[in-house]
Amino acid sequence: MAHVASTQAQVRQQHYSVPQPMPWPIMGSTSLFLMALGAAFVFNDMRAGWVSIAAGFVLLLYMMVRWFGEVIRESEGGRYGRWEDVSFRWGMSFFIFSEVMFFGAFFGALFWARVYSVPDLATLESQALLWSGFSAHWPSAGPGFAEQFSPMSAWGIPALNTLLLLSSGVTVTFAHWNLIANQRGKLLLWLAATVALGVTFICFQAYEYIHAYHELNLKLSTGVYGSTFFMLTGFHGFHVTLGAIMLTVIWFRCLKGHFKPDHHFAFEGVAWYWHFVDVVWLGLFIFVYWL
Amino acid sequence: MSAVADTHGHAHDAHGHHGGYSGIMRWITTTNHKDIGTMYLWFSFVMFSIGGLMAVMIRMELFSPGLQFFNPEFFNQLTTMHGLIMVFGAIMPVFVGFANWLIPMQIGAPDMAFARLNNWSFWLLPFAASLLVLSFFMPGGAPGVGWTMYAPLTAQMGMGMDFTIFAIHILGMSSILGSINIITTILNMRAPGMTLMKMPLFCWTWLITAYLLVAVMPVLAGAVTMTLTDRHFGTTFFNAAGGGDPVLYQHIFWFFGHPEVYIIALPGFGVISQVIPAFSRKPLFGYASMVYATSAIAILSFIVWAHHMYTVGMPVTGQLFFMYATTLIAVPTGVKVFNWVTTMWKGSLTFETPMLFACGFLFMFTLGGFTGLVLALVPVDIQLQDTYYVVAHFHYVMVAGALFAAFAGIYFWLPKWTGKMYNETLGKIHFWLTMIFFNMIFFVQHFLGLAGMPRRIPDYNLMFETWNKISSLGAFGMGLAQLLFLYIVVSCIRNGKPAAQLPWEGADSLEWTHLPTPAPYHSFETPPVVK
Numbered sequence: 001m002a003h004v005a006s007t008q009a010q011v012r013q014q015h016y017s018v019p020q021p022m023p024w025p026i027m028g029s030t031s032l033f034l035m036a037l038g039a040a041f042v043f044n045d046m047r048a049g050w051v052s053i054a055a056g057f058v059l060l061l062y063m064m065v066r067w068f069g070e071v072i073r074e075s076e077g078g079r080y081g082r083w084e085d086v087s088f089r090w091g092m093s094f095f096i097f098s099e100v101m102f103f104g105a106f107f108g109a110l111f112w113a114r115v116y117s118v119p120d121l122a123t124l125e126s127q128a129l130l131w132s133g134f135s136a137h138w139p140s141a142g143p144g145f146a147e148q149f150s151p152m153s154a155w156g157i158p159a160l161n162t163l164l165l166l167s168s169g170v171t172v173t174f175a176h177w178n179l180i181a182n183q184r185g186k187l188l189l190w191l192a193a194t195v196a197l198g199v200t201f202i203c204f205q206a207y208e209y210i211h212a213y214h215e216l217n218l219k220l221s222t223g224v225y226g227s228t229f230f231m232l233t234g235f236h237g238f239h240v241t242l243g244a245i246m247l248t249v250i251w252f253r254c255l256k257g258h259f260k261p262d263h264h265f266a267f268e269g270v271a272w273y274w275h276f277v278d279v280v281w282l283g284l285f286i287f288v289y290w291l
Numbered sequence: 292m293s294a295v296a297d298t299h300g301h302a303h304d305a306h307g308h309h310g311g312y313s314g315i316m317r318w319i320t321t322t323n324h325k326d327i328g329t330m331y332l333w334f335s336f337v338m339f340s341i342g343g344l345m346a347v348m349i350r351m352e353l354f355s356p357g358l359q360f361f362n363p364e365f366f367n368q369l370t371t372m373h374g375l376i377m378v379f380g381a382i383m384p385v386f387v388g389f390a391n392w393l394i395p396m397q398i399g400a401p402d403m404a405f406a407r408l409n410n411w412s413f414w415l416l417p418f419a420a421s422l423l424v425l426s427f428f429m430p431g432g433a434p435g436v437g438w439t440m441y442a443p444l445t446a447q448m449g450m451g452m453d454f455t456i457f458a459i460h461i462l463g464m465s466s467i468l469g470s471i472n473i474i475t476t477i478l479n480m481r482a483p484g485m486t487l488m489k490m491p492l493f494c495w496t497w498l499i500t501a502y503l504l505v506a507v508m509p510v511l512a513g514a515v516t517m518t519l520t521d522r523h524f525g526t527t528f529f530n531a532a533g534g535g536d537p538v539l540y541q542h543i544f545w546f547f548g549h550p551e552v553y554i555i556a557l558p559g560f561g562v563i564s565q566v567i568p569a570f571s572r573k574p575l576f577g578y579a580s581m582v583y584a585t586s587a588i589a590i591l592s593f594i595v596w597a598h599h600m601y602t603v604g605m606p607v608t609g610q611l612f613f614m615y616a617t618t619l620i621a622v623p624t625g626v627k628v629f630n631w632v633t634t635m636w637k638g639s640l641t642f643e644t645p646m647l648f649a650c651g652f653l654f655m656f657t658l659g660g661f662t663g664l665v666l667a668l669v670p671v672d673i674q675l676q677d678t679y680y681v682v683a684h685f686h687y688v689m690v691a692g693a694l695f696a697a698f699a700g701i702y703f704w705l706p707k708w709t710g711k712m713y714n715e716t717l718g719k720i721h722f723w724l725t726m727i728f729f730n731m732i733f734f735v736q737h738f739l740g741l742a743g744m745p746r747r748i749p750d751y752n753l754m755f756e757t758w759n760k761i762s763s764l765g766a767f768g769m770g771l772a773q774l775l776f777l778y779i780v781v782s783c784i785r786n787g788k789p790a791a792q793l794p795w796e797g798a799d800s801l802e803w804t805h806l807p808t809p810a811p812y813h814s815f816e817t818p819p820v821v822k
Contacts, residue, residue, distance in 0.1 A: 014817050016480065018402045021312055021320035025411035032464075033418040036457035043523045044450045067407075083479070087404040090475040098467050098509045105513025105543055109528055109535075117536035130531075144532025221525030224534035231520065 017079045024067040031059035075266070076258055085265050092269040096276045099239070103280055106235065110228040110287060114138050118224065141223025150216040152229065154289035157208050161201050162285050165240075168197035169278045172247075172271050182261050184254065191251045194274070198244035205237045232288055239277045246270045319414070322406035323812065324391045327413050329708075331388030332701075334416055336777070338380030341424070343770055345373040350732070350766035352749050353759050366749035367435030368427065368451075374438025375455070378555070379462045380420050382689065385697045386558035387412075387469050390497050392708060394473060396802035396810060397491045399482025399819045404475040412469035419461035426451030426458075437747060439548065442529030442540040445518045452522065456515045463508040470501035470508075477501075482801075484821035488582070491800040492575065495582050496561030499589045503550045503557075506593075511547040514540060538603050545596035553592045555689060557585060559696030560627060563649050566699045567631050569797035570646035571638025577630040584623035584630075591620050601669050602676045610669045617667035621660070628657055643795075644718030648699035651726050652692060659687025662737070677747070680740025686733045698725070698776070705780070706794040707802055710809025711787030717779050724772035731765025 034056030041049025074080065080088075120126065121143055122136035131143035139151040152158065175190035209230075212218040220230045250270050253259065259267055312320045321327060349369050352360050361369070391409065395402055403409045426433040431449020434440065445452055477498045481490070518540070520526040527533025529540045568575045575581065597605060597613040605613075631653055642650070662684040666672050675681060698721075705713050735758040740746075744755045751759065792808050802810060805819050 016401050018406050018813075019322055021317070021322050021410075022407060023316075023320050025407060026319050026414045028411055029414045029418045029461075032415070032461055033422065036422060036454075036461065040450055040453040040457060043453055043519075087475050087479050090478055091405060091408075091471050094471045094474055094505050095467075098471075098505045101506050102509035102513055105510045105517075105546075108510075108543060108546075109513075109517065109539060112536065112539045112542065113534055117531070117539060118534045120536075121531060121534065140534050142527060142530075142532055142534025144530075145534075219525075220520070221527075221533075223527050227517075227520070227526035227528050227533070227535065231517070231526065 017074075017081075017084055019074070022067070022070065024063050024070075027059060027063040028067075031056040031063060034059065072253070072258070072266075080263075085263070088265045088269065092265075092272060096272060099276065100280075103232075103235065103283075106228065106232050107283065107287070110232065113224040113228060118142070139225040141225050145223040147217060147222075149218045149222050149226075151225065152208065152212060152216065152218065152289060154285065157204050157211075158285055158289040161204050162281065164197050164201045164204070165278050165281050168194045168201070169275055171197065172274055176267065176271055179254070179259060179264055179267060180261050184257075188251065188254055191247065191254060195244055195247045195251060198240055198247065198274075202237060202240055202244065205233065205240075229288055232284055236277065236280055236284055239280070243270070243274050243277050246273065320410070322402070322410055324395050324403045324406070324409065325708075325810065325812065325814075327403075327409050328388045328391030328393075330413050331384050331391055331416075334413070334420075335381045335383075335385035335388060338376050338384070338420060339773070342373050342376035342381055343773060345369045345376070347766055347770045349373060350763040353751070354763040355760075356751050356753050356756055358750060361749065363749050364435055365432065367437075367747065368433040370747050371435055371437055372423070372427070372433050375423060375458075376420070377689070378438065378551070379459075380416070380423070382555050382693050382697070383466065384416060386497075386500075386555075386693075389493070389558065389562065389697075389700055389704075390469075390473055393704065393802060394476055394494055394497060395480065396806060396814045397494050397800050398477065398480060398485050399801055399805070399815050399821060400476060400480035401814065401816050401818075403472050404480055405472045408468050409472050412465045412472065415461050415465035415468075419458045419465065422454045422458035422461070426454035429454060439541075439544055440515070440518065441544070442518060442521065442537045445540075446522055446529070453519065456519050459515045460512055463512045466504050466508045470504040473497055473501040474505070482815065482818035482821050485801075488579065489821065491561075492564035492578070492581055492585075493558070493561035493800075496557040496564070496585055499585050500554050500557045503554050503589055503592065507547040507550045507554075510543060511551075514543040514547065517543075538600070541600045541603060542597065545599045546593075548599065549596040550589070550592040552685075552688070553588055555693045557588070559652070559693045559700075560585065562696045562700035562703070563631065563652055564627075565798075565800065566645045566649040566703050567634050567653075569703070569795045569799075570643065570649070571635045571640055572797040573634055573638045574799075575630070576633040576636075577626070580626055581630055584626040587623040588620060591616065591623070595620065598667055598672070601672045614667055614669050618664060621664055624660055628653065628660075643702075643715060644713070644722055645699045645703035645795075647719060647722040648695050648702065651722065652695040652699060655687055655691030655695065655726075655729070659684060659692055662687065675740060677745055678740035679736040679744045679746055682746050683733045683736035683740060686736075690729060690733070695725075698722075701780070703795070703798075704802075705783055706790035707806075707808055707810055709784050709787065710790055711783050712790045712794065713779050713783035713787060717775065721772060721775050721779060724775065725769060728765045728769035728772055732762050732769060733765075735761050735765075 034052045036056075038049040038052030038054075038056060042053065043049075118138065118140045119136040121131060122134050127134065134143035141149060171190050171194040175187050175194060178184075178187040178190060218229070219226050221227075222229075247270055250267055253266070258264075318326060318330060348361070349366070352358075352366055352369075391403065394400070429450040431451055433451045434445070434448045434455050436444040436448060436452070440455070477490070477494055481487075487495075517526065517528040521529055521535075527535040529535050529537045531537070564575055564581060595613055595617045597609060598617045601610055601613075640646070662680070666675060666681065666684055702713060702718055705711075739755055739758050739762075742755065744751055790808050793803055794808070795803070801819065801821070802814075806814060
């Protein structure tokens with residue numbers, strides 16, 4: 001019998017599940033087209049564009065609910081075995097890698113401004129020809145920015161946020177362990193804790209933005225410091241929001257009894273994503289807030 | 292061969308009910324890698340025609356000195372959109388079309404790993420392309436900033452610029468999703484026994500290309516996002532008054548832009564690496580060194596980007612570093628060229644159309660590589676920056692490199708795809724017309740550039756007239772020759788003679804040896820065993 005079991009393990013799964021045609025992809029393209037069109041109009045002061053954006057967004061939500069719903073049904077119906085699972089793992093890894101590179105562009109801009117462009121604007125040549133009296137320092141809003149602003153300090157809310165996100169990385173791991181041990185109650189509890197930490201983070205971040213705009217006079221348009229600060233933290237916050245929504249979906253799926261101790265890539269994929277936003281935050285905390 | 296018979300039976304099944312969709316909905320909803328590959332190929336031909344039309348308009352304007360047909364603003368829009376459409380709409384999709392058709396068949400997979408995502412990767416393209424082309428009809432017209440979209444020019448354009456930015460976002464999404472799919476397919480879907488080092492070289496070059504795409508398309512997305520916020524939300528990434536720097540844009544753009552050159556070229560290398568052995572009736576010389584050379588090119592492509600910007604005021608140390616790194620790329624590229632030539636050495640050569648295009652590729656692409664080495668040298672580049680010499684150089688790489696490889700691949704696999712043979716005589720005529728007219732357009736542009744004619748300008752000094760006339764006549768001829776190509780392909784599909792099971796006796800990858808001609812709708816539902 002042992003022999004039979006081992007040969008069975010060696011035989012590779014023979015059929016890869018190639019899905020049936022579906023209309024959702026083109027709906028996704030249509031929605032992106034509508035949103036892009038609308039945004040281009042709105043950015044150029046044509047308010048009618050909002051209609052297009054709204055239509056596109058509704059379509060996008062509908063598309064995601066239907067598409068993901070179909071995949072979830074297939075997954076729970078047992079259509080995805082080990083072979084498909086490995087595909088999902090590769091796919092998610094490279095998706096996260098592409099996200100890392102996206103943040104890389106903005107970190108690159110930050111380092112360029114700090115190491116190169118701001119100091120360069122204070123060299124003798126720039127002083128003589130362009131902006132006399134500009135001295136290089138960070139944070140800087142550049143030589144053309146007249147108003148005063150205060151930079152965001154690292155050891156208030158940002159430090160607290162670091163603690164929140166790092167803890168949420170731990171809680172999501174506890175949730176994972178409980179999923180593997182088939183302890184559904186604890187799984188739901190730890191996952192809920194993760195979502196709660198994430199939502200608290202987002203709320204703190206929103207409060208921080210209000211604080212920046214109203215009390216520090218720190219805006220998106222506050223030179224290169226404001227640009228890099230808000231674009232980096234903004235895109236990160238957007239990713240945390242997405243991650244929190246995904247975790248919430250996973251929570252409801254756990255509640256409905258989805259996933260098995262040995263088959264739950266949706267959970268793991270979201271956990272990977274959550275760790276990814278965590279790591280990006282560490283980069284932000286160090287290079288945007290702290291140093 | 293049982294797998295073949297098996298899949299053939301299923302093929303009829305599947306033809307009956309394409310998941311319940313028929314007519315146009317079949318194409319819109321399809322999850323079949325061959326359907327999607329076909330759509331990619333036709334889409335890229337449509338974009339190639341639109342971009343080609345713009346090229347002909349550019350050459351019309353440049354036929355004589357002075358302003359003939361278009362005002363300078365519109366001329367700039369033409370050069371910009373010609374570049375964007377050819378790069379993102381024609382050359383990149385044509386090779387994704389090849390990837391879709393061939394990778395599952397070459398590695399013995401049932402389909403791509405993510406068949407629905409594959410559909411989405413394609414269907415994002417027509418929408419993005421529409422945004423791009425629609426920008427012509429917006430107030431202010433299409434962006435006239437050059438395909439590189441440098442700041443601060445991009446701060447000044449009208450709404451068309453925003454259309455272009457969003458088009459780039461969506462094109463980038465398409466590329467990233469498509470690349471993730473290709474990587475996963477190659478890493479996870481290979482048939483038992485098909486080890487990585489047994490894969491046809493086309494799969495290898497695409498694996499590496501897809502990796503490059505996932506690494507750099509998000510960076511381009513970041514660059515155009517910063518452009519967008521600089522335009523509309525008061526950020527100052529590229530504005531020195533706010534502490535930013537226009538040169539920063541160039542760095543970010545070319546960090547994407549240089550790997551992009553290899554994204555365009557590498558799949559073509561893969562095609563050539565399969566066509567040349569087939570018509571030399573010899574295995575590829577130095578398979579392993581080809582794989583390593585391709586990887587080396589990909590790695591080096593990340594550290595050479597600033598050779599596009601020697602004249603921005605870079606420190607000499609930076610210039611030297613990027614010059615040495617760039618010239619280093621000649622080593623793995625040289626390995627490739629020597630391997631191709633050595634494959635032909637003492638082979639039983641025949642010169643059908645695919646082989647003619649492959650040989651054309653070999654000569655012309657190598658010329659483009661040599662002018663690239665010339666331009667990599669800082670002192671020379673400072674003289675040649677933004678002249679027609681640069682235009683000639685990259686068209687030798689893009690057209691004679693990538694496009695010729697695409698033609699070689701299309702003629703090579705057309706019998707496998709359609710089950711019919713194209714007209715060999717017409718194919719050869721198409722090659723020779725393309726070859727002659729291509730050189731007529733671009734060879735003379737080397738002289739124009741060396742004499743100092745700047746690019747992206749609708750008017751020029753009288754002394755440049757003769758070469759410009761020759762170049763323009765070549766462009767008109769090249770355009771007409773592509774109509775012949777369309778005719779050859781359509782008449783092959785409609786009433787070509789049935790192709791033999793193995794039309795090229797030297798071809799030895801799985802799609803030729805393990806599948807009937809034409810390839811069935813579903814390739815390998817159960818994986819073949821590869822020895």
